[in-house]
Amino acid sequence: xxxxxxxxxxxxxxxxxxxxxxxxxxxxxxxxxxxxxxxxxxxxxxxxxxxxxxxxxxxxxxxxxxxxxxxxxxxxxxxxxxxxxxxxxxxxxxxxxxxxxxxxxxxxxxxxxxxxxxxxxxxxxxxxxxxxxxxxxxxxxxxxxxxxxxxxxxxxxxxxxxxxxxxxxx
Numbered sequence: 001x002x003x004x005x006x007x008x009x010x011x012x013x014x015x016x017x018x019x020x021x022x023x024x025x026x027x028x029x030x031x032x033x034x035x036x037x038x039x040x041x042x043x044x045x046x047x048x049x050x051x052x053x054x055x056x057x058x059x060x061x062x063x064x065x066x067x068x069x070x071x072x073x074x075x076x077x078x079x080x081x082x083x084x085x086x087x088x089x090x091x092x093x094x095x096x097x098x099x100x101x102x103x104x105x106x107x108x109x110x111x112x113x114x115x116x117x118x119x120x121x122x123x124x125x126x127x128x129x130x131x132x133x134x135x136x137x138x139x140x141x142x143x144x145x146x147x148x149x150x151x152x153x154x155x156x157x158x159x160x161x162x163x164x165x166x167x168x169x170x
Contacts, residue, residue: 020092027085030078037075044068 018026048064 020089023085023089023092027082027089030082030085034075034078034082037071037078041068041071041075044071 044064044067048061048068
């Protein structure tokens with residue numbers, strides 16, 4: 001039926017269109033692949049011997065040269081893929097208004113004219129109340145630690161006395 005075909009066609013079209021975030025993820029993976037391939041190329045180059053007149057096995061040389069050429073071919077494909085992703089991202093973001101960097105980074109201004117003073121005052125009040133509660137808890141904790149230390153000292157003295165009495169009996 002024609003209706004089912006148009007629905008399947010719409011789903012295929014939606015699957016082909018990817019959003020900018022997934023394009024950025026694909027771009028990141030492509031950059032990681034480029035770095036990995038580049039590291040492999042340098043590893044191959046490090047293992048190759050310079051042609052300094054020493055006899056070299058042509059089979060090994062041809063094998064390494066083939067691997068190097070394959071890595072370079074793959075690297076050029078990855079760069080083309082990265083260029084496509086970059087162009088598509090620029091195309092998707094062309095209609096967006098650029099946001100100044102200053103608006104993306106949260107910071108506190110010195111004059112405070114742009115921020116609501118009530119919000120800052122309530123945050124300050126909340127922070128001071130929280131600090132006061134922490135100080136109270138610390139004070140109670142110190143008192144409990146002192147009590148535990150006294151109990152441990154009393155137990156230590158009691159054990160010392162019991163051991164002394166047992167030693168006197170013998």
